[in-house]
Amino acid sequence: MLITKRVEFSASHVCRNPALSDRENEALFGMAANPHGHGHNYVVDVTLAGEPDPVTGMVMDLKRVKEVVNREVLERYDHRFLNHEVPPFDQIVPTPENIAVDIWRRLQPHLTSLHAVRVYETDDLFVDYFGEPA
Amino acid sequence: MIQVTRKYRFAASHRLHSPQLSESENLELYGKCHNPFGHGHNYELEVSVRGPVDARSGRAVDPDRLDRLVAEHVVTPFDQHDLNTEVEAFARTVPTTENLGREVYARLAGAWQTAFPGEWPVLEKIRIAETPRNFFEVSGTDGQE
Numbered sequence: 001m002l003i004t005k006r007v008e009f010s011a012s013h014v015c016r017n018p019a020l021s022d023r024e025n026e027a028l029f030g031m032a033a034n035p036h037g038h039g040h041n042y043v044v045d046v047t048l049a050g051e052p053d054p055v056t057g058m059v060m061d062l063k064r065v066k067e068v069v070n071r072e073v074l075e076r077y078d079h080r081f082l083n084h085e086v087p088p089f090d091q092i093v094p095t096p097e098n099i100a101v102d103i104w105r106r107l108q109p110h111l112t113s114l115h116a117v118r119v120y121e122t123d124d125l126f127v128d129y130f131g132e133p134a
Numbered sequence: 135m136i137q138v139t140r141k142y143r144f145a146a147s148h149r150l151h152s153p154q155l156s157e158s159e160n161l162e163l164y165g166k167c168h169n170p171f172g173h174g175h176n177y178e179l180e181v182s183v184r185g186p187v188d189a190r191s192g193r194a195v196d197p198d199r200l201d202r203l204v205a206e207h208v209v210t211p212f213d214q215h216d217l218n219t220e221v222e223a224f225a226r227t228v229p230t231t232e233n234l235g236r237e238v239y240a241r242l243a244g245a246w247q248t249a250f251p252g253e254w255p256v257l258e259k260i261r262i263a264e265t266p267r268n269f270f271e272v273s274g275t276d277g278q279e
Contacts, residue, residue, distance in 0.1 A: 017190060028191050030198070093192030097136045101187065124141040125197065132135070 002115055004047045005065040009078040012039035013094040016083070029093075037081060040121050042096075044073070044103060049115035060113065072106040096121040100129040136194040137258055139182040142204050144213035147174035148229040151218075172216065177231075178263040179208065179238065185255030195255045203249040207241040231264040235272040238262065243274070 015032035016025045025033040032038070046069055050059040080086050082094040092098050100119040108114050108131065120126040149172035150164040160168050167173070181204055185194040211221065217229040227233045239260050246257055259273035 015192070017192070020190070095187075095192035097138065097187045097194050098192045100136065126139050127194070128137040128139070130135070130137075 001051060001059055002047050002049055003059045003062065004045050005062050005069065007044050007046070007066065007069050007074060008041060009044070009074050010039060010041050011077050011080050011082050011086075012037045013082040013089070014038070015093055015095060017093050018091075037083070042077075042099070043120040043126075044069070045116070045118040045120075046103075046107065046111070046114070047116040047118070048111060048113045050113045060111075065111065068107065068110045072110060073103050076106075096125065096127045097129075100127050104129050104131060135184060136187055137182055137184045138193075138195050138197075138255070139180050140197060140200055140204070142179045142181065142201075142209055143176065144179065144209050145174060145176050146212050146215055146217050147172045148217040148224070148234075149173070150228055150230060152228050172218065175264050177212075177234075179204070180261040181242065182258040182260070183255040184258040195250075199249060203242065203245060207245050208238050231262055231268065231270040235260060235262050235270040236276065239272040239274075239276065 014035060014037040015029035016035065017028070020028070022033075046065060048060055048065065052059055076086055082089040082099075084090070086094075088102065089098070096119045100117045103119065104114065104117045107117070115130065117129045118126055119129075149169065150167040151160055152163070155163065181200065183195045183200065187194050215221065217224050217234065221229070221237070223237045224233070239257075242257055242260065257274070259271055261269060261271040263269050
């Protein structure tokens with residue numbers, strides 16, 4: 001069975017690879033490379049896989065999931081400029097792909113039944129990350 | 135490996151009528167969807183692609199290139215058009231959203247290699263909402279189950 005907790009955060013970012021020139025960044029990312037940055041209301045779906053406990057009837061208490069996501073992700077991401085304030089995005093471009101992978105890495109040690117991380121950058125663009133096969 | 139999904143919209147009209155059925159059978163099966171003048175929907179299309187994250191761009195797919203592909207092969211030919219009379223595939227098949235989903239998948243799969251000549255990304259699946267309450271999903275394994 002899959003269960004999902006949805007959370008939101010707001011953050012600014014710029015799609016810019018520091019290893020590339022201004023011209024190369026603009027060619028690659030267009031307006032999203034504007035060095036002053038821009039922001040999104042991100043929506044994150046954290047999905048866990050498991051069987052309901054016979055006593056509690058729950059796969060995992062979603063209140064606990066929310067606490068972990070708050071502590072490990074939202075307190076670090078929310079209302080921040082990702083490139084300047086949230087490593088590793090000083091080194092890698094904070095695309096939704098890389099954000100999903102980073103959220104997975106932050107959560108997985110605390111949520112061992114983690115099944116998927118979905119990140120909506122807008123209503124019309126989202127990514128799913130299921131981890132890497134062992 | 136990452137799955138990236140983009141959402142697109144098109145508004146089109148259609149009429150459900152099967153030439154293999156009698157008039158009364160059509161009416162019985164399709165009800166008001168069989169109205170001879172047709173009707174329309176605001177279709178929402180999700181296109182999901184899968185691939186590794188490119189280290190240089192941080193992306194699994196160039197969204198502009200995907201947008202151009204979907205615009206050329208699906209949104210432009212379908213948006214503000216009548217599926218039965220203006221889309222060749224529906225001269226032969228009923229434009230149910232099942233058949234529309236197969237047509238959209240076939241169009242994208244057929245143009246995929248030209249738009250994305252490398253190994254990645256691959257077309258994973260498409261999903262069409264005919265209304266906010268009816269969804270139809272087609273992947274590469276369609277027809278093999």
